[in-house]
Amino acid sequence: MPRHSDPAPSRDAALLQGTLDLLILRIVALEPLHGYGIVRRIEQMSGEALQIRQGSLYPALYRMEQRGLLTAGWKTNDSGKEAKYYRLTKAGRQALAEETEGWKRLRTAIDLVLEGHLPGYEEV
C-alpha cells in the first residue's frame, strides 16, 4: 500500500483554509467517530489524496465542540479500547448543510473561471 513517508501533507493535497471543518462535519455525520478514525476516514474516502496534519485535527475538533457543532464522549470501541467519539449536533447538521451548499457554490464559481471562455476569444 503506497504511503507517504513524509508525514507533512504534499503540496497538491494541502487543504483549503476552512475546508477541514467541512470534511470533519461530513465524516462525523456518517457515524460518530474518534479523532484517529476521522483522519483515516478522510484519507480513505479521498483515495489517500488528502493528508491531514494530525496535530491540527484536534484543535479543529475542540473548536467545533465549543461552538456546539459537535458533542463528544468516551466510549469503548469494538476492540475493547477506550476512545473519545465525536457526534454531530443539531447545529452541526445545519452547519454541514450550509457549508456544503457554500462549498458547491464556490466550486461552481471556480469551475466557471477555470473552464469558461470570454466571448469572442478562442482558447489558444
Add this chain to the structure above:
Amino acid sequence: MSKRHKFETGMSREIESHLEQATQDYIARGLPPEEARLRARREFGPIDLAKEELRDTRRLRWFADFLRDARFTLRTWRRNPAFAAGVVAVLALGMGSATALFSVLDRILFRPLPYADPDRLVSFGEVLPLAGVASPPEIMWERAYFQFWQPAPQPFQSVTSMMGRGGPCDLTEERPERLSCARVESNFFDVLGVPVLLGRNFTAEEDRKGAPPVAIITHALWQRRFGGDPAAAGKMLQIDGNPVRVVGVLPPGFESPIGEPDLFLPQQLPPLPPFDPNQRSARFFTTVGRLKPGVTAQQATAAIAPLIDAGAKLFPQFTGPTKARVRNLRDLQVGDASRTAWLVLAASGVFLLMVCVNATGLLLARIAARSREFEMRAALGAGRARLARLAFAESILFAISAGGLGVCFSRGLLEVFLRLAPKSIPEIEHASLDLRVFAVAAVLSLVCGVAIGLWPALSSWRAGSIGAGSRSTAGLRPRARFVLISTQIALTVALLGSSGLLLHSLLNLVRVPLGFQSEQTLTMAITLNPANYPDPQRQTALFEQVLARIQAAPGTIAASWSNASPLGTYIITTGFPVDGAAASREAGLLRIRYATPGYVETFRIPVVKGRAFLEADRDGPPVAILS
C-alpha cells in the same frame, strides 16, 4: 483548578488513545510493533505543540467571547451615549475619589516602613506629663538612658537614641543651603536595619566627645550636592562653618522615625555631669528599640514600666507616677492621624458603595428596558448563561472605563488634596499615584464591576429563563426594586450622617478657642548661623534691628520676638516652687516661651489679671506671665 485538570487529563487521554489506535493499525498492516509505534508518533507530529494548540482554543475562547460581548456592548453604548456616559461618570467619581484618598492614606495606614523587620521596631519611653498637650510624646531622659538602658534590657534586642527631630543647620559653602541636621547614636542605622548605600556607618569612636566630625547624608542630599558621585563618601561638607567628613550615604526612600533630616551626625555627648538633685534641665532622647521576636508592644510596656519609674526617680523633683509607653514606629510617625485616616477611608468606602448601588440601579433599569431584546435572544436559542455573561460584560466594561477615567480624575483630586491638606498630616507630601495605588485602583474597579454586574446578570438570567415571551416583565420585580431603592436611601442617609459628624468634629477642631487672635497676625522665623552670630550681643543686635524696622513699617500695629509662637514649640521645665510651696510631680511639667514686650499685644491675648510685659522688664527683675 479542577476544571483545568480535567481538561488536561482528557486531552492527554485522547492523544494517547489516538497513538494507540494508529500503532495497532500499523501492526495490523504488518509492521513490527516498535516501528509501528514510532511511525504513529511521527505522523502525529510534536505532541507538546499539539497540546499547546488545544490549550489555546480554551483560553482564546474565553477571551474571544469577552471581546465579542464587549464589542456588542460598545455598540449599544453608541446608541445610547448619555446613559453610558452617566454611568461611567458616576463610577469614575466614586473610584477616583477612593483612589486619591487611598494614595494619601496608604502612607499613614498600610505602607510598611522602610526598615528591616519594621514590626519589631518600637519607640519607647516615659510619656511626658505635659498638661494641656493633646498627645504628649514619649521620651527618655539622658541620665536614665545611660544608667538603665545600656546594654539593652529585656525584652529588647537593641536600643538606640536620637536627639529630637533634627534642627536647622547651614551648609556654608558654594550654593549655601538650609538643612535639617539630626544627632543620633552611632548604632542608630544598625538598630533600624538600614544599610548605607555608599561608604560606611558611624563607629563608636566617632560618637565620643571631641572626635572629628563626620556625617551620613540622605540620598536626596547626595544627589543634590554631589550629583550622585560614587566617590562622595570621604568628601568634606562645611556645616555651620565647620568641616564635616561625609562617611556614608543612605539608601533612597529612607525615612527618619521622626522629622526629616538631611544629615545625620553622631551625638558626641559629653560625659554625664555628676548627679545634682537641683538640676532643672536635662537632655532627653527619642528612643527606638528593636524587640526580640514574638514580643508584643503590650508585653514590652509592662516589662519596662519599672525601668521608666526608676529613671524618673533620678529627678527627685518628680516623685509621682510615671507612664511608660511602647508603640510601633508607625504610630510615632503618624500619631493620632491614623484614627482619622480610618474614618476617612471608611467614609470613602461607603461613598463607593453608594456609587455602586446607584450604578446597579441604572443597569437594572436598562435591563428592564431591554427585556424584549433579552427575550428575543432567549427565543433564538441563547442560553441563560450566555445572557448573564452579556450583562456581566457590560458592567465589567463600565468598571474598566470608569477605573481608567477615575485614575485620571484622582490625579487631579490628589493635587487638590495636597494643596488643601494641612502640613500636620504626616508624610502627606510624599503621597503620589504609584504602582501600588494603581494596583489598588485596578482591584477596586474589578470588584466594582463584579458588584454592579451581579444583580443585572441574575436579572437577565431570569429574563432568559422566561423563554419565548410568555410575559414581558423580565426586568425588575417591584419587590426587588423596593429593596434596591431602600438600600440606596439608607446608605445615603448613613453617609450623610457620618460625613456630617466628621465635619462637625473637624469644625470643632478649627473652632477651639485659641486664646489669641490669629486674624491679621503674621509670623516669621529666623535661625542664625552660629558662625556669623557667635555671641548673644550680636544676635540681640540683629533681632532689635529687624524688630525696629517691622514696627516702623506702615500698617504694623504691634510686633514682638519670641522663641516660639502660640501653638508652636516650647521649652519644657520642671515645676518650681511658688511662694515656698514645692512643685509636685502631679502638676506635671511646664511649657515656657520667652518673649519681648509686645507679645501679648501682638497676638491680642487677653490679660485677665496683672499686666503685660513692659520695656522696663528687659533689664529689671525677672517677670513671667502665666497661662
